[in-house]
Amino acid sequence: MLTPLHQQAIASMSYEKPDLVHGYAGQTLKVDLTDRSFEIKPVTREMKDTFTGGKGFDLWLLWNAVTGETAWNDPENAVCISSGPMGGTPIYPGSGKSIVTTISPLTGSVMDSNVGGYFGPYLKFSGFDALEIVGKSAGNTVLYIDGESGNIQLLDMNDLPEESYGLSEALTEHFGGPDRKKISVVSAGPGARHTYFGCLNFSYYDGRRKQTRNKQAGRGGIGTVFEDKGLKGLVVKCTSFSVDTNNPADKDALKTCAKAHTRNIRELDPKQNEMAKGGTTFITMIMNDHDLLPTHNFRYGQHPQAKNLAADVFRRLFDPGFDGCWYGCSVACAHGVKGFVPTTGPYRGQQVFVDGPEYETIAGVGSNLGIFDPYTVLEINFYCDAYGIDTISFGTATAFAMDCYDSKLIGKEQTGGLDLSFGNRWSALTLLHQMAAGEGFGVVLGKGIRKMKEFFSREYGADAALMQDIGMESKGLEFSEYISKESLAQQGGYGLALKGPQHDEAWLIFLDQVHNLMPTFEQKSENLHWFPMIRTWFGLCGLCKLPWNDIVPADNDQTEEPAKVMGHMKLYAEYFSSVTGRQVTPDDLVVMSEKVYNFQRLFNLKMGFGRRTQDRIPYRAMGPATVLEYESRQKRYDQDLRDKYGLDVTGLTTSEKIAALREKREEQYEKLTDAVYARRGWTSDGIPTLATVKRLGIDYPEVVELLAAHGVRE
Amino acid sequence: MIRVDDQEVQWFEGMTVTDLLKQIGYEGSCAVVRINETHVSRPTFDQTLVPDGAQVYLIPMIAGG
Numbered sequence A: 001m002l003t004p005l006h007q008q009a010i011a012s013m014s015y016e017k018p019d020l021v022h023g024y025a026g027q028t029l030k031v032d033l034t035d036r037s038f039e040i041k042p043v044t045r046e047m048k049d050t051f052t053g054g055k056g057f058d059l060w061l062l063w064n065a066v067t068g069e070t071a072w073n074d075p076e077n078a079v080c081i082s083s084g085p086m087g088g089t090p091i092y093p094g095s096g097k098s099i100v101t102t103i104s105p106l107t108g109s110v111m112d113s114n115v116g117g118y119f120g121p122y123l124k125f126s127g128f129d130a131l132e133i134v135g136k137s138a139g140n141t142v143l144y145i146d147g148e149s150g151n152i153q154l155l156d157m158n159d160l161p162e163e164s165y166g167l168s169e170a171l172t173e174h175f176g177g178p179d180r181k182k183i184s185v186v187s188a189g190p191g192a193r194h195t196y197f198g199c200l201n202f203s204y205y206d207g208r209r210k211q212t213r214n215k216q217a218g219r220g221g222i223g224t225v226f227e228d229k230g231l232k233g234l235v236v237k238c239t240s241f242s243v244d245t246n247n248p249a250d251k252d253a254l255k256t257c258a259k260a261h262t263r264n265i266r267e268l269d270p271k272q273n274e275m276a277k278g279g280t281t282f283i284t285m286i287m288n289d290h291d292l293l294p295t296h297n298f299r300y301g302q303h304p305q306a307k308n309l310a311a312d313v314f315r316r317l318f319d320p321g322f323d324g325c326w327y328g329c330s331v332a333c334a335h336g337v338k339g340f341v342p343t344t345g346p347y348r349g350q351q352v353f354v355d356g357p358e359y360e361t362i363a364g365v366g367s368n369l370g371i372f373d374p375y376t377v378l379e380i381n382f383y384c385d386a387y388g389i390d391t392i393s394f395g396t397a398t399a400f401a402m403d404c405y406d407s408k409l410i411g412k413e414q415t416g417g418l419d420l421s422f423g424n425r426w427s428a429l430t431l432l433h434q435m436a437a438g439e440g441f442g443v444v445l446g447k448g449i450r451k452m453k454e455f456f457s458r459e460y461g462a463d464a465a466l467m468q469d470i471g472m473e474s475k476g477l478e479f480s481e482y483i484s485k486e487s488l489a490q491q492g493g494y495g496l497a498l499k500g501p502q503h504d505e506a507w508l509i510f511l512d513q514v515h516n517l518m519p520t521f522e523q524k525s526e527n528l529h530w531f532p533m534i535r536t537w538f539g540l541c542g543l544c545k546l547p548w549n550d551i552v553p554a555d556n557d558q559t560e561e562p563a564k565v566m567g568h569m570k571l572y573a574e575y576f577s578s579v580t581g582r583q584v585t586p587d588d589l590v591v592m593s594e595k596v597y598n599f600q601r602l603f604n605l606k607m608g609f610g611r612r613t614q615d616r617i618p619y620r621a622m623g624p625a626t627v628l629e630y631e632s633r634q635k636r637y638d639q640d641l642r643d644k645y646g647l648d649v650t651g652l653t654t655s656e657k658i659a660a661l662r663e664k665r666e667e668q669y670e671k672l673t674d675a676v677y678a679r680r681g682w683t684s685d686g687i688p689t690l691a692t693v694k695r696l697g698i699d700y701p702e703v704v705e706l707l708a709a710h711g712v713r714e
Numbered sequence B: 001m002i003r004v005d006d007q008e009v010q011w012f013e014g015m016t017v018t019d020l021l022k023q024i025g026y027e028g029s030c031a032v033v034r035i036n037e038t039h040v041s042r043p044t045f046d047q048t049l050v051p052d053g054a055q056v057y058l059i060p061m062i063a064g065g
Helices: A045-051 A055-065 A119-125 A164-176 A190-194 A219-228 A251-271 A283-289 A304-309 A311-317 A359-365 A374-387 A391-406 A425-437 A441-445 A449-460 A464-470 A488-495 A509-514 A521-541 A566-580 A586-606 A627-632 A634-644 A654-680 A690-695 A701-709 B017-023
Strands: A008-014 A027-032 A037-042 A079-082 A098-103 A110-115 A130-134 A141-146 A151-156 A183-187 A200-206 A211-217 A231-237 A336-340 A352-355 B002-004 B007-009 B032-035 B038-041 B055-059
Touching (some): A008 A037, A045 A586, A055 A079, A055 A098, A079 A219, A119 A183, A119 A200, A119 A231, A130 A231, A164 A183, A164 A231, A164 A374, A190 A374, A190 A425, A200 A219, A211 A352, A219 A391, A283 A304, A283 A359, A283 B038, A304 A374, A359 A374, A374 A391, A425 A441, A488 A521, A521 A586, A690 A701, B017 B032
Parallel strands (some): A027 A130, A141 A231
Antiparallel strands (some): A027 A037, A079 A098, A079 A130, A110 A211, A141 A151, B002 B007, B032 B038
């Protein structure tokens, strides 16, 4: 039993909870922390037709909340959270996702991040398709949405724990009492307050282990915005629910497609990647074997010690059991480690439960830092979550700082005496604790790679051109954890992604580099259209994409385009139709996403970005940036120059060969960019044409005006 | 004897993954196989021995993310 918490209501409002109709509550909730007000707004027919739900609703609310001049820490910036029409369905795998959007402190533009846990579905079942939070409070503010009694409160709660695990646990107990499964909490932590890459933890109550678990909306500093608003937590309490709660248009059809997909996963996951036993940890060694696992700040793609971070190591550490982050998910990939004892920080010597790690964390805070100790990976994973810090940005930004240290661009006098050699786990952990405390070099690092580059150049005279090449960020966001040097399509997957280099738009490395399924620019550009659209669609509907293509039907290999896993896409079209009553085909899903995808691109433009110059990536994402890298794979690169580009490399120095290869690869990237823009219906500067926005029905007066301001009139 | 997906396949001493795929006449685009609980990738197919009695699965696609 935790210490009882004290709360003081500073605003409250009762509301009538609507019955859901075909997956929609039909209204959204706006909370203004500055004037402590609540507003319930209707979801219009046009909103549903154009934006579908989920990320689409978030973007529409955010677009209307901010101007092109809004900064991330301005009061009018909004944190928007939503589910989606299928969100909360307790019989279809992967139906519990929430999507969060805001204006990011890292990029200055629109950020989106998807996350498991119960909050999104509970919010919808409590009467709201989306939540929009604007303004700022004095601090220690908790928003409590009680879906049981139909009451919303802003509370002042002074004696809450600082870090996220304690916060989730305390708020769950306080508001849930004996019914903790009815509670979901969103919180960040002290690291989110002192860095630009704070994450949000979304909780769910693990009844079997009798404890609160957390999933993370990691990317882009949404937790930082949350903390800046003076929020300590969002809490929703949900009544009991069932498959009927969404009031699906055709319950029998829903049951049929849910049963088919569930059966596929139950039968095939044990024969494929065993995600129900090991989550995404199996990816580590596959990436390493294909020279795709980031090591030492993306210099290389493999390391002899990578086996220390392999799936079998973490499977031995995971607490066994069926671990889904939403009801009815047969993928059940949300594993964790019980009884872990940190060796540093406030939890030193205490037994804790670690939620994770997943592949991205293993690669980001492990191999990319030259750390091949699984226990250090667990400790960094734990403290990142507890402090509200994104493991991917922490890993990639720390790797950059270590590279700068190794390259003598900075030294101990700049790091406060820390030895930032690759592999120094104590320094990595020290940086993390500094971020939580808001002190030391951790504060510099916590501003992200883009800011570090500027700072090191301005303050220490560090080589700006070299840092530009090896600083793995684009649009201000740190890269996620894949080596893209040998896959032009994945370079596009990273560089042309709307929010920055996160693989959730397009993960094409295997199709391109390993299977060679898209040798031409046309094929690459087609895939850089289709995959981002389909992956966007999951975020519109409240769904996880893992059940789509991480477990595939037995006959998938015999289909015309195995990578698209059309067997499952057909089930998803049936799923959407059965819940919403809108009869759709898989092709219709692409068009649904196109509307939102192009709207988000226009949103970037509104914020002063969204053009070709922002779609460029550091050279290390395209090829060897240094002599060391080139010579480590000299045979490959020499052969590339000779066979692909007809260059006689005899007598050339490594630096000359690097320059020659760079010229060719950068040229290829520009050609790819042209092809993708054309396929997406954009101008050569990366702006959707007037014809495109008209075709998609997003030609609002403000959009047309925005296009005209950028010279786009056709 | 080993099992490849749901079929029994004759095993021999020194059998590698490459040998196995050749023996079953596999012509698909498999870049990863699973031997019992361990994933093995194409770059190491030539060097990886398949133990007698193993359960082998041909992993159809690695989708990532």
